[in-house]
Amino acid sequence: MIAEPLHKGQIAVRYLALLATPTSLSANSTTTAIPDLARALGVSAADATWAATAFGWGGVLGAPLTAALLRTRGIRAATLVNSALVLLGTLLVAGAPTLPMLLAGRAAQAAGGGGLVTIAISLAGTASRAGAVTAGVGLIGAFGPPAGSTLSGISWRLPLLLSLPALLAVPAVLRHAPVHHHQAAATRTDTIGILLVMTLVSTFVLIPRLELVAVAASAVAGPLLTLHVRKKPAGFIPHPVIRSRAFVTAAAVASTLSTSYFALLYTVPRLLEHHWTTGRIGLVTLIMLATGSIASLLFTRRAARLGPAVTRSVLLTAGATAVALPSIAPWPVLVAASTAFAVFAATAAMAWYAPRVGAVVPDEHRATAVSLLTLCYQLGGAFGPALAILLLA
Incomplete structure (x- = not known):
């Protein structure tokens, strides 16, 4: 990870990346474990795929829960609660004798992990530091399927336990988090x-x-x-946030680019089936996702020099290119390249918009704004696969 000078009270970006990336790794490793999971628990493959659905569901629930905790209890409490969810969920998954218990564990893992992602982005503070976090999420997530395949050879449960390393970063967060949260008297849990x-x-x-x-x-x-x-203008979704044009724009862009990324992640391999073997598709997809994630990291470190207009143009152009390539590209490698453009656009946009959203709302709503923006990004993980099903039908 590229080093960056720290200001007083800042957490090193390597800890923020460690806090966020295991969740994406665990999410993307699930599919490779499904066949063995189904056999071990005596359920159908269709029922076993609920393990992926439960993780996606838990992940999007983590953002609103964390937003509420950050606003009413502060960083320390939010970190501890989400860490406890990851630990509890992992213990359930490790010993679950039945599918319902496994699903409960996966949902708890994802809720805690999604919350830790939100905390990491909130603590980043700048676009370049947030870029390191979101690029890390994309890059490490790209290794989910091969990691899942490798670990499944030892035990089908191992790919489902990859959220746990995030807890290694928790002590660093707690060292920098204030022990007491000075909550405004008017703030109540909505x-x-x-x-x-x-x-x-x-x-x-x-x-x-x-x-x-x-x-x-x-x-x-x-x-x-x-x-x-x-x-309730001062409730969980405060009016100063949703009335901010910057927030609405950022939320729309983050959700749209994330949705297109996850849709392409599901559709592109199917489009390549007539050209390449399964092994080659997996390898090329991994290379493209890694390339796009690294490009996102490098771009967000220089976005401040480019200016808002150029940055927005690059992000939107990359997103549009990702959507267009599968329809117009004459060669399979260009179809595969759409995933590189998609992950670049989605992760770089999230990194660039998060600090800007936090800066344009009142200080007491900053954590809420970033959390809601993260939720909009994570919803792409739900919308994208649903859109892919419609496109491939």
């Missing part, structure tokens, strides 16, 4: 708002599984959340 957000994002994640039921539930939860936000 329990209803949190539950409505969690319900809405849960329906989004479950649409590919439950279809009409999930769509109907989202049609109810969405308006209820809108009404609640109007009635």
Whole structure:
């Protein structure tokens, strides 16, 4: 990892990257363990794939939970709670004799891991440091499938335990986190708002599984959340955040680029099946994801010199190129290259927008704004596969 001078009270970026990256590694290693998981627990392969769905669901729940903790209890409490979720989830997965217990463990792992990702990005402070975190998430996540294949040869459970190394970074976070959080007297936990957000994002994640039921539930939860936000301007989703044009723009861009990235991650291998072997597809995809992630890291370190207009143009152009290549590229290698453009655009955008969003809202809402932006990015992990299913149908 490229070193960067620290200001007083800053956490070294290597610890922030370590806090965030194991979650992406664990998420991407799941698919390779599914066949052995199904045989070991005596369930069908279709039922076993709920392990991936549970992880995606838990991941998007981690952001709103962490946003609430950061706002009402501070960094220390948020870090401890999310670390406990990762540890508890890992213990459940390690010893789960049945699929329901395994799913509960995966959801807890992902909720805690997703929260730690949010904390890492919140603590980064600058686009270059946030870029190191998000590029690390993309780069390490690219090694998930081969790591899962290798570890599955020893035990199918090992690929599902890869969230645990994130806890190695927790002591460094706690050393820099204040012991006491000075909460404003007017700040209260908006329990209803949190539950409505969690319900809405849960329906989004479950649409590919439950279809009409999930769509109907989202049609109810969405308006209820809108009404609640109007009635509680200082609630879980504060008005100064959602009325910020910078936040709305960043959230839309982050969600769109993340969705296209995850959609391409599922569709591109299918498009290449008629040209290459499975092994070659996996290797080229790994190379492309690694290339895009490294490019994201280098770009975000220089984005400040380029200026906002150039940076936005590069990000949007890369995202558009990623979407266009599978349709117009004359050679398979260019189709595969779409994943490099996609991971570059998604991770670099998240790194660049997060500090800017935090800077344009009042200080008391900074953590909430970054957490909600992270949630919008993570929702791409739910929308993308659902879009891929429609495209490949």
